[in-house]
Amino acid sequence: MKKLIIILMAVLSVSFATEAKKMSDLKIYINPGHGGYTSNDRPINIYPFANNDTLSFWESKSNLYKGLHMYHILDSLGAKPYLSRIKNTEADDRSLSGIAAEANQLGVDLFFSIHSNAGESVNYPLMLYRENEIGTPRYPENITLSKILWKELYSNQLPYWTRKTEYVCGDLTFYQNMWQGGLGVLRTLYTVGLLSEGGMHEHRPEAYRLMNDDYLWLEAWHFVRAIMEYYNTEDRFSAGNVAGLVYDNHNLRELQIPRSFTAYGRDKLLPLNGADIKLCDKSGKVIQTRTTDNIFNGIFVFRNVAPGEYTVKVSHDSYTAEEYPVTVTANQVSYLDCPLDMIRPEHLEVTECNLNGVTEPVSCASTIDFTFNTDIDEESFRNSFTISPEVDGYIKFSNSYHSAQFIPELSLATSTEYTVTISTGARTASSKNQNGNLAQPYVFKFSTQGRNRLELTETYPSEGGVIHFSSPNVEFRFDRKINGSNFYDLISITDSKGANVAFDTRNSSFNKLANNYGNAVLAVRGDLQVGETYYVKLSGEIRDNENLPMVQDVNFSFKAIDESGVKENSDVAEDFETAALYAGNLDKSEGMTAKPTYTRSTAKKLFGTAAGIFTYKFKANRGGDAFWDYAGSSDAQFYDGDILGMYVNGDFSNHELFVVLAGGTDEKSFSLGKLDFRGWRYLEVELHELLDETPYHIAGMRLLQDDNPVSQNGSFVADNLSLIKAGDSGVASVADDAAGVVVNVENRIITADSVSGVKAIEVIGADGRVILASKSNIIDGSGLTPAVYIIRVTLADATTCISRVVID
Amino acid sequence: MKPTRLLLTLAAAAISMAATASDVEISSAQELHIDRQAYHPVLSPDGSMLLFSTTDHTGLYSYDVATGKTFTLDESAAAGFAPVFSQKGDKVYYQTATLVDGLLNRDVRVVTLRTGKVKQLSGPSRKNVELRALDGETFVSSAVYHINVVRDGVTTELSPVEDGHSYLWPTLSPDGTRILFSEPFQGVFVCNLDGSGVKKIADKGDFPGWISNDAVVTVSTVDDGYNIMSSNLILIEINSGETSPLTPEAVKVGELSVCAATGDMVYSTLDGKLFLMNVKINR
Structure with a gap:
């Protein structure tokens, strides 16, 4: 016969009372987060450990140690703790569902997941509790407990907390933009549960602390005290604790830790490894001793100390010993701040200065760098440093005040002799030896070079x-x-x-x-x-x-x-759509390191599907002339008086671009102007001096190197070379009518005026070369030989107009 | 080794299986359309009735597989945690949780599925209660740190895995001769009723269930310590050790229940949907 029986297991026979509870009433499931040594176990790379060294920081490891401490503290108080793991191997990386199922099966009162958080430049506790839905806690008690625990952890005075206000949040609320379902370990819990992010392990001072067993124990102690407060237990800790930090009162963490990370407050200063700390009672009897660890924490915690008056004696071989009175109170932590004064040399010395003894003039951008035999008192150095003639500047200290640097606000003056003096007022940073000054003034001279500005x-x-x-x-x-x-x-x-x-x-x-x-x-x-x-x-x-x-x-x-507008009455003579239109001709070129090249580009076209890229490499700063033969099939015929136009994407090289035309055996080059621009621009030239009634065809492209040494290599892009027949030109009418350009020559001074404003004016010779150019509306033609010249005027809106002038 | 043939009937995903000793027919997953998010499925012994709950086990609901009708059995906290069907499948035994002055108390209740009538069997208590459905033969259950095996009214405590920490989700094989369980640190195991013949069949796995006397299904999850990143159903043939995924990578499985009598299995997804699959192992 089938039946169902219910067996009441006396696993935990507790006498339950609704009044104040005892710790022994409580069943608490401790879940040290993560497990093992893989990337999910949150390693942090810290000096002096190698990357992923299991001896370095791993969140999985510090979580476990906190959990083990918590277990033992709870166990010592008679509570019933359970641990989700007791080792830190890959096998300990249990499934989150399994952990929650185990806690549910055990029927615990509280599920406590231990973690630390990521965040390099911040450090604060964060309590996450289970929510049914965003904004609704699984139990209101979750919030109450989280608030108590946050307050507890924040009361720990050993770390530097960057956030001063409570941070308690539901898991669904916190992770709503990251993950579905919130925290996996809390997801299926039916009891009160939270996840404690005790601090930020990516914040390097905190990562070091989380490798210190005293620090981990203290966090676990705070866990338990929060549980006591939350459950309002009758029993509290009958003993107290003394916790403190031993550190250098002036030298910085950088003195011994080569890698620099964010630090605040006391965390900037050097924690002392190997300091001895003794807790002595009124009779002088040593009750407990501690030696600070060798991984830059300076932390000590005297655990479970009977209430009373004590003296804490701190000593270190390289520092002056100190004693601190302390009162221990039950259920409390008494914090001590133990800055020690390093034992320094008797006198300050400048051991090195970069400009002392330099006989050649130095750059006006120079800084003046000093290195000392110990850390220097900053204020005394500022007061004792002088430079003459006076220079506006500031002093920056580095290498834990073992180095100082004078940095001019702008630069030193040109061709000047300076005298630098550090008077004997400069002294070491010792607070015990106020006479550790320079024995003699430190004086030297240097001089500067002739340039001190970027143009x-x-x-x-x-x-x-x-x-x-x-x-x-x-x-x-x-x-x-x-x-x-x-x-x-x-x-x-x-x-x-x-x-x-x-x-x-x-x-x-x-x-x-x-x-x-x-x-x-x-x-x-x-x-x-x-x-x-x-x-x-x-x-x-x-x-x-x-x-x-x-x-x-x-x-x-x-x-x-927009330069892509098609010019009136123009016919496209070459659209640059096909490949191999031009070929570099080294015989016709001069001063090249290699044959100029031509490539078809679909990426840089202005019209159609392609344009042509002309690439050149001049050998020297001047005298170069690159030539490309035309190999295309354009049958466009150019006659005297026609206008040739082309769209050019310039490289701001200032080299001058020519189109070469050939008629019979006659070959002529016509300047389109200098490539003194970037991006697309329409350039054109009126053809002249062509043989009468002789058709000219496209024969090549030339680039004449400018005598400007800034650029030897470059490329420009060409698209749609066009022909505007003589008489069809829109340019003349634009120049004379629409733009209202007036060109005057008086005493060989050429001026151009337009209501649109004139940006530049060029004088072009019979061979098409630009003879004179000005970036104003006036140009001096006194050096011109008598002839007919083309005056090309560039207006403010970048349109160009052409006029002929006769120079007598 | 015998040649293998895998029949995928209505297979929605490309499920491949290496050489195994059996022919396996796997149906595609069919969503059970329920008007709410559903988690923690528990199939009745004959597979006709399904229990489910909310994410955190609040409430206990039934779903008639044949009709698709849903009933609310109990809306109390923890009612959906590990409910136990009577052997006839007509009643369900379960516990509910309440916080009394901050401490967890649980009572024991029974609901008759036909009438929906709930009866409290014992009041709220701090004592741990283990629910066992007995038919005079054999029953296994988890006491977390050991497995209880009840045979003919005699309970034996088993800790079959050396250095085992805890024992989760123990279930009896269809032929009643072996126990399947998860030891969370060491893997998924089977053993005889006396704890002998321990055999590890997977490195990790949650909610393992027998699909036949020779094959089990479990949920394999990967998490980053905070959240479940992937979670899939895995079929494991005990003798060969061959494993085959039953769900596509994109599916994130929550919990699983298997009915060996019918080869049905129901799994939940992390976003609160239930799916029914059927696996037949043909010898």
Whole structure:
């Protein structure tokens, strides 16, 4: 016969009372989080341990030790604790569901999961409790207990807590944007449960502390005291504890720990390894002793001390010993702060200075760097350091005050002899020896070189200039290579509404010019808005690779335009759609390191599906002439008086671009102008001096190197070479009528005026070369030989107009 | 070794199985449409009735597999934790939890499924209570730190795994000769009723259940210490040790219940859905 029986197991026969409880009433399940030594077990790389060394910090390990301490404390008080694990192996990485099921099966009053949290620059406790749904705790008691525990952990004065306000949160609320279901270990619990994130183990001082057994014990002690308060138990701790930190009162943690991480308060100072601490009663009898660990904690905790008056004696071989009175109270922790004074040399000495004894003039960007035989008192050094002539600057200490650096605000003056003095007022940082001064004044001289400013030499666009709107690059040029590391912080381009233009840092570059010139080519992310005015701000803090600053801020504006409009009456003579249209001709070139090249590009086209990239490498700073033969099939015929136009994406090289035409055996080059721009621009030239009634065809492309040494290598892109027949030209009418350009020659001074504003003026000779150029509306033609010249006027909106003038 | 043939009937996912000693037919997972989130499934001995609860075991609900009807049996806290069917399957024994002055107390209740009538068998208590359904033959249960084996009214405590910490989810094989259980640190095991013949069949596994005398199903989970990252059903053939996944990687399985009599299994997902699958092992 089938039946069901119920067996009452006397596993735990407790006499339950609704009044104050005893610790022995409680069943508590302790879950030290994680388990083993894999990436899920939260290792932290800290000096002096190797990466993933099991002796280093692992959250799985510190959680376990806290749990074991908690177990023993609870057990000693008569409570019934259970542990989800007692070792730290991979096998101990139990399933979260299994842990919760075990706690449910045991019918515990409280489930206590022990963890620490991630976060390098912060450190605070966080209590997470189980919620039924976001905002609703599984039990209201969860919140009560979490608040008590947060208060307990926050009362621990050994760590530095960066957050001063309570942080208690439901798991579903906390993780709602990360995981479904909240904390796996709390998910299926039906009893009161929480997960304690005791601190931030990525915060390196806390990671070190979490390897100290006294510190772990103290956290476990706080766990238990929180449980006592929550359950309002009759029994509390009858003894107290004394906890403290022993550390150097001046030297920094960096003196012995090479890796630098965020630290606050006392955590900045050097904790002392190997300090001896004795707890003595009134009679002087030593009750307990501790030696601080060798992993930079300086922590000691005297556990379970009978209430009363005591003296704590702290000593270390390299420090002056100290004694501290302390009162121990039952159920409390008495905290001690134990800063010790290092035993230092009798006198301060400057052991090294970078400019002392240097006879050659030094860079005006130089700092003055001192190293001392011990840590220096900062205030005394500031008061005793002088430099003459006076320089605005500040002093920075490093290497735990064993080094000091005078840093000029901007730079030193050029070609100046300086005298540096540290008077005998400078002394060691000893608080016990106030006479540890320099024995003699420290004096030396040095002199500086003749340059102390970074110069901004050229920009594209320039003030009032224009740039094609589509994915443009802007460029800034300097007289020296610049420090590009923080350049993006020192420049801004904003539109008229103040919105920032973003840069594509992957496609931007720095210092690609020759001869130690510096530049920044910044790729704009996306397009600019056609017609919009943009404002550039360059900070005077931009510095060169010597650290010399630009000093003055530079502000200017430019305008975004669309250069892709098709010119009136133009016919496309070559659309650059097919491959191998041009071929570099080394015989016709001069001063090249290699044959110029030509490639078809679908990425940089302006029209159709492709454009042509012309690439060159000049051998020297001047005298180069790159030539490409035309190998295409255009049958366009150019006659005298026609206008040849072409869209060019410039490289801001200032080299001059020519189109070569051939008629019969006659070959002529016509200048389209200098490549003094970036992005697309329409260039054109009126053809002249062609043989009468002789058709000319496209024969090649030339690039004549500018006598500007900033660029030897580069490339430009061409698209849609067009023909505007003589008489069909829209340019003449634009020049004369729409734009209202008036060109005058008086005493060989050529001026151009337009209601649109004139940006540049060029004088072009019969061979198509630009003979004179000016970035104003006036140019001096006194050096010109008598002849007919083409005057090309560039207006403010970047349109160009052409006029002929006769120079007598 | 004999050649293997795996029949996937209505297989929703590409489930592959290496050489095994049996033909295995696996049905695709069918969602049981329930008007609420459902977790912790427990199938009746004949597979006709299903119990389920909420995430944290609050409430006990029944689901008639044939009709798809859902009934609320008890809405109390912990009512859905490890309920036990009577051998006839007509009643369910369970406990509920209350906090009295902060301390956990549990009572014992029985509900008659046909009427929904709930009767309290013992009042709230701090004592641990173990529910066992006995038919005069054999029953196994977990006392956490050992397994209780009851045969003919005689209880034997078993700790079959050397250095074993705890014993979770012990169940009796369909032929009543072996016990399947999970030792959370060492894996999933089977052993004889006297604790002999211990055989490890998986490194880890939750909610293991017999699908036949030679094969079991368990939930294999991977977590990061905070949250379950993946969780899948795994079929294990005891003799060969061959394992096969039964659910796609994307599915996150919560809990599992298996009915060896029918080959049915019901699993919950972490987002509160229940799915029914059937596995037939043909010798």
